[in-house]
Amino acid sequence: MTGVPQIFQAITLISYLFFHWKGALDHESIKLKVFVNRNHIIYVQQWYLIYFEDQTENYISQQLPLVQTLDPIQISLDGLKPYTKYNYLFHFDQLSKFNSSNITNNYEIFWFKTLQTPYLKQNLSFSFSSCAKTGSEDHVFQDIIDLFPDHQFFIQMGDIYYGDIIQNQETLYDESYYRMFESKSQSKFYQYYGLVYIWDDHDFGDNNSGESSPGKQAATSVYLKNVPHYPLRYLPQDLPQKYLNSEGIYQYFIAGQTLFVIMDLRTHFRDGVRAMDQNQLMWVIEILDWCKQNQKIDNLVVVSSIPWLGKDWVTFKEQRTIIGNKMAEVMKAKQNVLLITGDSHMVAFDNGYNNDAGGFPHCISSPMDKTPSCKGGQYTFGPFSGNSQYSTLDITYDPATNINCFIVKGWRGKDVLYNYNSCNQKDRELKTSNSCFTSVLQIFINTFVPLLLILVVLVLIWRYTLRFSNQLSHQQVAQQYINLVKKDDQEQNQNLHSYTFDEKQNKQPGTAQKKNSASNLNEVEREKFMNQEIPPNQLPTFLNSAQNQKSVENI
């Protein structure tokens, strides 16, 4: 760095490394793809990747090339110890100037943990999801880091960005990746965890894209260039490698006693016809057969970018039946089988009760940051339609019983949506069929029933208040009535004397009888009224009639 002003050197050192991520993680190796800043001016003359086993000081260094292109540098770290945590950093100077005694202050330290040795039974935990807007800064990325700082990897099941590219131009795909790397939250997230990534429609082409997508070649080239991935189209070592020369990015890996099979459902997708070509279908069948027969594999996890129930797979009836039947065979021979999927912007889990093609457990995990939706199917748990969603799988092994438990949880941010444990008989045998309709109904019930209860309470309060005021009104009117009757009785007494006099005067007899009848009627109605048998709103009429009666009598 001679000849460059010191302050300029500092800026250059900070900005030279743009982004890196790591994948193809196994028990003894890992691959990193390192991107330098596209606006870089190379004043860095040497730089190194330095890595060391956690809690040790045995530093290993690897000099990195100086590049002037947007293409990432691929680094392979081999010969690592299984199931071991390593730390690493980037050093931008002569190696002799590396100061190991104070690295936490001078360097940003990254980490990874190698996978469990194949067939060795150990615990394993990871998270998985799909669908994030290009360059999203959603809090979900930090939430996962906060809750699960020790997970070894994250499975991204498609739509890692929404490029919707319909041109065969690699620069457009590169641009989408770079926009994702520029997101602070995604940059931190993907530099934190090991990556397992398979594409879906929006990061392969546009909506529902497949083999006829104009950008297919460019998408494939840029994936191979930018994404650290497992060897493509390989089968386990003891099988003949028949599919290496075909197309597609399907891959597998083994972590301890669990086999992961990752399908590519875009390269040869034909809408409503097929999810994959014949080569991949045969690859899936062969590796599932291998799994079924391998006594050292306890568990199977199959990754599908599209959901098994409700949409897409249902339209590929033939391929769905073949794969479903094969997975059902594997399930009989293994402790746990689970299909994990993305695409539908919701979280849901089915313990197999609603799976009409294979009867194995299946879950949907989406979206990290995209408009929520509900795309059909029936499930034991969910569907939960929302944003900032993902799922976790904890594989716990008990040496005493030789049993693996699959503990699956759906999450929204830092809140648990459901919890399924394969070792819990109640969870395994649960026979519920929740659909998007029941989900919407549930939202309706959760939202409107409390409102309805509040409304009922308000109506009751209103009626009680009205009744109380009516009682007051009763009492007031009753008093008026009593006064009126008293006055009426006084008048009658006076008139009785006059009637006697009138009768004596041969005036019309029987008037007093009438008055007594009216008085009796008033007595009866007053009784009814006081017992509240007469509604208060009839009182004016009643009083009027009493007054009318009085006025008739006065004629």
Ligand SMILES: [Fe+2]
């Ligand atoms: Fe999506």
